Amino acid sequence: MRIDFTKMHGLGNDFVVLDGRTGALPPIDAAFAAALADRHTGIGCDQLIVLAPSDLGDFQMLIFNADGSQVEACGNATRAVGLLHGRPATIETLGGIVSTTPTDTGISVEMGKPRFGWQDIPLGYAMDTHAMPVAWEELVNPIAVNVGNPHAIFFVEDPYRIDMARLGPLVENDPIFPERVNVNVAAVTARDAITLRVWERGAGLTRACGTGACATAIGAMKRGLVDRKVTVTLPGGPLTIEWRGDDVIVMTGPATESFRGSFETADYGIPDKVPA
Numbered sequence: 001m002r003i004d005f006t007k008m009h010g011l012g013n014d015f016v017v018l019d020g021r022t023g024a025l026p027p028i029d030a031a032f033a034a035a036l037a038d039r040h041t042g043i044g045c046d047q048l049i050v051l052a053p054s055d056l057g058d059f060q061m062l063i064f065n066a067d068g069s070q071v072e073a074c075g076n077a078t079r080a081v082g083l084l085h086g087r088p089a090t091i092e093t094l095g096g097i098v099s100t101t102p103t104d105t106g107i108s109v110e111m112g113k114p115r116f117g118w119q120d121i122p123l124g125y126a127m128d129t130h131a132m133p134v135a136w137e138e139l140v141n142p143i144a145v146n147v148g149n150p151h152a153i154f155f156v157e158d159p160y161r162i163d164m165a166r167l168g169p170l171v172e173n174d175p176i177f178p179e180r181v182n183v184n185v186a187a188v189t190a191r192d193a194i195t196l197r198v199w200e201r202g203a204g205l206t207r208a209c210g211t212g213a214c215a216t217a218i219g220a221m222k223r224g225l226v227d228r229k230v231t232v233t234l235p236g237g238p239l240t241i242e243w244r245g246d247d248v249i250v251m252t253g254p255a256t257e258s259f260r261g262s263f264e265t266a267d268y269g270i271p272d273k274v275p276a
């Protein structure tokens with residue numbers, strides 16, 4: 001079976017998008033997602049995005065990390081899919097309903113409301129996620145913010161001096177985070193500016209992470225370090241994040257289509273059979 005795909009990115013965080021809104025796709029499992037995402041033997045991407053019909057929104061967006069794990073939210077992919085759709089959309093995700101609107105300055109996304117609180121950890125007690133008394137070498141005292149998916153945010157002097165390739169996986173896979181976690185290292189440089197690098201759960205160091213930018217901005221606001229609207233600059237470029245008075249996070253930034261193509265499912269070990 002031949003399947004069309006669109007290769008897209010948001011600030012260099014790249015996606016393969018499969019559109020199953022009108023025609024059926026074969027079942028997508030973790031092995032298929034990881035095979036497509038492989039940069040040497042597949043198409044290559046940080047996340048595989050699958051669009052499907054929805055009863056709750058205009059359509060549904062399924063998100064798979066490069067390691068094949070299925071996750072709840074992806075900010076950059078939401079902008080990319082908003083661009084693909086070409087007009088305002090409400091999108092069902094595992095993390096909730098998000099909505100996208102094309103604007104003069106890019107695609108704007110209402111990401112929903114952040115969640116904090118207490119996290120039950122496998123050590124037999126609950127921990128306040130606003131200021132977790134834990135450390136991984138120089139990464140200390142994170143705030144954990146859930147914006148559909150889970151993030152730990154560490155405020156540091158210079159994110160580019162942190163050895164993310166070594167410390168990222170240590171934090172991501174620590175049993176204190178039962179669902180694993182996205183690891184953000186951030187420096188507040190002004191009341192409206194943050195510099196950020198993200199080690200993504202299931203994908204490693206990416207050029208940008210939209211939900212990471214949202215969670216980090218909210219974490220900094222919660223700690224009183226910045227105002228309610230900030231520019232978060234990632235290695236791939238800037239995003240604007242606003243925490244509105246109604247508690248909803250709004251992210252605005254660019255999205256780009258790189259190219260379109262098609263592949264044979266048999267080349268990825270997928271049987272030539274579409275569910276009825």
Ligand SMILES: N[C@@H](CCC[C@H](N)C(=O)O)C(=O)O
Nearest residue numbers: 074075076149201209210211
């Ligand atoms: N790149 C994304 C986040 C993708 C999911 C994340 N790695 C997770 O496991 O939660 C973004 O732009 O938000």
